[in-house]
Amino acid sequence: MHKVAVIGGDGIGPEIIDSGKIVLEAAGEKFGFDIDWTGFDIGADRYLATGELLTEDDLKGLEKFQAIYFGAIGDERVKPGILEKGILLNLRFYFDQYINLRPIRMLAGVETPLANKRPEDIDFVVVRENTEDFYVGIGSRLKGHEKKMLEVNRDLYSVKFGLDVETDSDELAYQIGVISREGASRVISYAFDMAQDRKKKVTSVDKANVLSDVYGLWRDVFLETAEKYPGTSHEFTFVDAITMWFVKNPEWFDVVVTPNMFGDIITDLGAMIQGGLGLAPGGNINPEGTSMFEPIHGSAPKYKGQNVANPLATIWAGSMLLEHLGEKEAADRVLQGIEASIREKIVTKDMGGSASTSGVGDWIARWISDS
Amino acid sequence: MHKVAVIGGDGIGPEIIDSGKIVLEAAGEKFGFDIDWTGFDIGADRYLATGELLTEDDLKGLEKFQAIYFGAIGDERVKPGILEKGILLNLRFYFDQYINLRPIRMLAGVETPLANKRPEDIDFVVVRENTEDFYVGIGSRLKGHEKKMLEVNRDLYSVKFGLDVETDSDELAYQIGVISREGASRVISYAFDMAQDRKKKVTSVDKANVLSDVYGLWRDVFLETAEKYPGTSHEFTFVDAITMWFVKNPEWFDVVVTPNMFGDIITDLGAMIQGGLGLAPGGNINPEGTSMFEPIHGSAPKYKGQNVANPLATIWAGSMLLEHLGEKEAADRVLQGIEASIREKIVTKDMGGSASTSGVGDWIARWISDS
Ligand SMILES: CC(C)[C@H](C(=O)O)[C@@H](O)C(=O)O
Ligand SMILES: CC(C)[C@H](C(=O)O)[C@@H](O)C(=O)O
Numbered sequence: 001m002h003k004v005a006v007i008g009g010d011g012i013g014p015e016i017i018d019s020g021k022i023v024l025e026a027a028g029e030k031f032g033f034d035i036d037w038t039g040f041d042i043g044a045d046r047y048l049a050t051g052e053l054l055t056e057d058d059l060k061g062l063e064k065f066q067a068i069y070f071g072a073i074g075d076e077r078v079k080p081g082i083l084e085k086g087i088l089l090n091l092r093f094y095f096d097q098y099i100n101l102r103p104i105r106m107l108a109g110v111e112t113p114l115a116n117k118r119p120e121d122i123d124f125v126v127v128r129e130n131t132e133d134f135y136v137g138i139g140s141r142l143k144g145h146e147k148k149m150l151e152v153n154r155d156l157y158s159v160k161f162g163l164d165v166e167t168d169s170d171e172l173a174y175q176i177g178v179i180s181r182e183g184a185s186r187v188i189s190y191a192f193d194m195a196q197d198r199k200k201k202v203t204s205v206d207k208a209n210v211l212s213d214v215y216g217l218w219r220d221v222f223l224e225t226a227e228k229y230p231g232t233s234h235e236f237t238f239v240d241a242i243t244m245w246f247v248k249n250p251e252w253f254d255v256v257v258t259p260n261m262f263g264d265i266i267t268d269l270g271a272m273i274q275g276g277l278g279l280a281p282g283g284n285i286n287p288e289g290t291s292m293f294e295p296i297h298g299s300a301p302k303y304k305g306q307n308v309a310n311p312l313a314t315i316w317a318g319s320m321l322l323e324h325l326g327e328k329e330a331a332d333r334v335l336q337g338i339e340a341s342i343r344e345k346i347v348t349k350d351m352g353g354s355a356s357t358s359g360v361g362d363w364i365a366r367w368i369s370d371s
Numbered sequence: 372m373h374k375v376a377v378i379g380g381d382g383i384g385p386e387i388i389d390s391g392k393i394v395l396e397a398a399g400e401k402f403g404f405d406i407d408w409t410g411f412d413i414g415a416d417r418y419l420a421t422g423e424l425l426t427e428d429d430l431k432g433l434e435k436f437q438a439i440y441f442g443a444i445g446d447e448r449v450k451p452g453i454l455e456k457g458i459l460l461n462l463r464f465y466f467d468q469y470i471n472l473r474p475i476r477m478l479a480g481v482e483t484p485l486a487n488k489r490p491e492d493i494d495f496v497v498v499r500e501n502t503e504d505f506y507v508g509i510g511s512r513l514k515g516h517e518k519k520m521l522e523v524n525r526d527l528y529s530v531k532f533g534l535d536v537e538t539d540s541d542e543l544a545y546q547i548g549v550i551s552r553e554g555a556s557r558v559i560s561y562a563f564d565m566a567q568d569r570k571k572k573v574t575s576v577d578k579a580n581v582l583s584d585v586y587g588l589w590r591d592v593f594l595e596t597a598e599k600y601p602g603t604s605h606e607f608t609f610v611d612a613i614t615m616w617f618v619k620n621p622e623w624f625d626v627v628v629t630p631n632m633f634g635d636i637i638t639d640l641g642a643m644i645q646g647g648l649g650l651a652p653g654g655n656i657n658p659e660g661t662s663m664f665e666p667i668h669g670s671a672p673k674y675k676g677q678n679v680a681n682p683l684a685t686i687w688a689g690s691m692l693l694e695h696l697g698e699k700e701a702a703d704r705v706l707q708g709i710e711a712s713i714r715e716k717i718v719t720k721d722m723g724g725s726a727s728t729s730g731v732g733d734w735i736a737r738w739i740s741d742s
Contacts, residue, residue: 139583
């Protein structure tokens, strides 16, 4: 019996999660385990009604689970940033989910916007750091001769910034990113460990030639870690260059490890080359705590309640969730179910089919039962 | 008579600049102007011999010119970051070249890694901010209980940061980005002005949902500027999302305006979709001062002196230089010459041809003379 927390969230979130649950339950039946789902009412509706993003109760409740199945958040009635930071990023930080794992893999039968690339050419993993860098939320906007002091405390560090603006220009904003040795080290080690079961090649992403302080430290830690894995090859790329190679030579990559912000950018690009956001899952992982699995797309409010959204990214995220819970065989079968639905063209409109959200989920669940 | 400063730089820099000069001279002859070139010995060799990156004399000398023709810098004997920051970025900052202009345009006959895209689908301009953001070079690395103060002065602002680390974690690095209202405003206005002669559509790039301070200000300035151009359509994209649309729907874009760091990333991706770095020019522009034109690729040290490097990006940068000097007709003819060389397959090996660096330059120069 596995206990899993569920946050459907906003827009199409609840629908795609429902499809995912049906598939995961079918996998459980097939492989002899039950899943006990506990839903949490978190998202824009509650925020608009009560002003609450994440409550103490939410966090205390969620913390009892090893895994959260997360739909999507985002709502046009709420200013950009509020829900993303108050819910999604807050969960990643609170549970110290320091690994954001994103497989970039083109499944058979999927179309890529790249010319002449086949599924065997696009099959790597991005390991994105998920708790530091420019995501720490330190910054301010200052007008005129204003003066400000701010204090920031985080688990990993305690830093005081004093800022004294003596300018006549009318407005100035600054933003601070932080990388710690410990923070870089744990995610880079995770990437090298992962490469041991793959092609033993790790590519690091940075911009150490310009943002030399944070990414200089990142690079040093990468090199030091690489030395502990003599049988594994390693290389650096600048973030600007890697966007080119994703498009031109995706077959070069095995495990790509990246600081948080660049990871955000290159995994969207990765999602596109593997066939689009409809097919891109992500895991926010704390190997010793509560992890969270989600499609990386947004809440697509305009399709809400229409049963037309593509649930495959969510179902794939469910497969990652099962693997995280130790159900490797079930996880593999779910992925095979996704491949079968693509092969048989039981897919939603965005992928050229005519199936509904629930239709795809039901079909894959049945395929698993029959398999 | 136009006086132009020349910095060949490192690696293949001098060779590709030589090809460019021959082409620009041919254009001058055709359209009735002379170019007087003044070379500056700046780059890795001098740095290794004397320790000098940019001297007072260099800057005083360069400041007399309206335009600099820049090859490339970068050398394997020098640690990453030293030459880039000490020369290239320093020139951009010193001359307050606040616009980094990068046409993303697929010329006829060029191959793109994208499926089903033709030259008419890939034809837009990226206007990258070039003096602020995370390129200001403010940051530090701190060990243990170290304490540090730093002071930064720039033309646009004067800021004092005090940092006091009280952590037991052994190492921490931070990096600070700054965006000013004035800095955002001047580049965004430039983008809207440019859109008036194009399809009247401006797309802004940011990550205001996470880096809300700097990019929140950027977004506000973008909206305020857009209001002054009621006949021009405008839209926001998040940086992660725009990498997807560059690959999937490049035909959507007309003028894209972006903060410095994201601009660095998306213009490399843009270079790739238009056919690769061998074909991507950039202009660093200060409309009232000294501007600088360069291929956006690096110095490719291993091809140095072999006369095999592709000079087309440099020749295209030369076309932008001529346009900047008011020689629009000559600039257009240079670009037509590039298109002719591609049509006739007088190109280097990277583009599937067998011509040499100088061979391509000579051929285009002759084509212009004969045209
Ligand atoms: C919604 C947003 C805050 C988030 C991020 O930037 O991490 C998203 O883009 C992602 O990649 O999961
Ligand atoms: C060489 C490097 C400092 C530079 C930058 O980051 O701006 C380059 O990538 C560019 O885009 O011109």
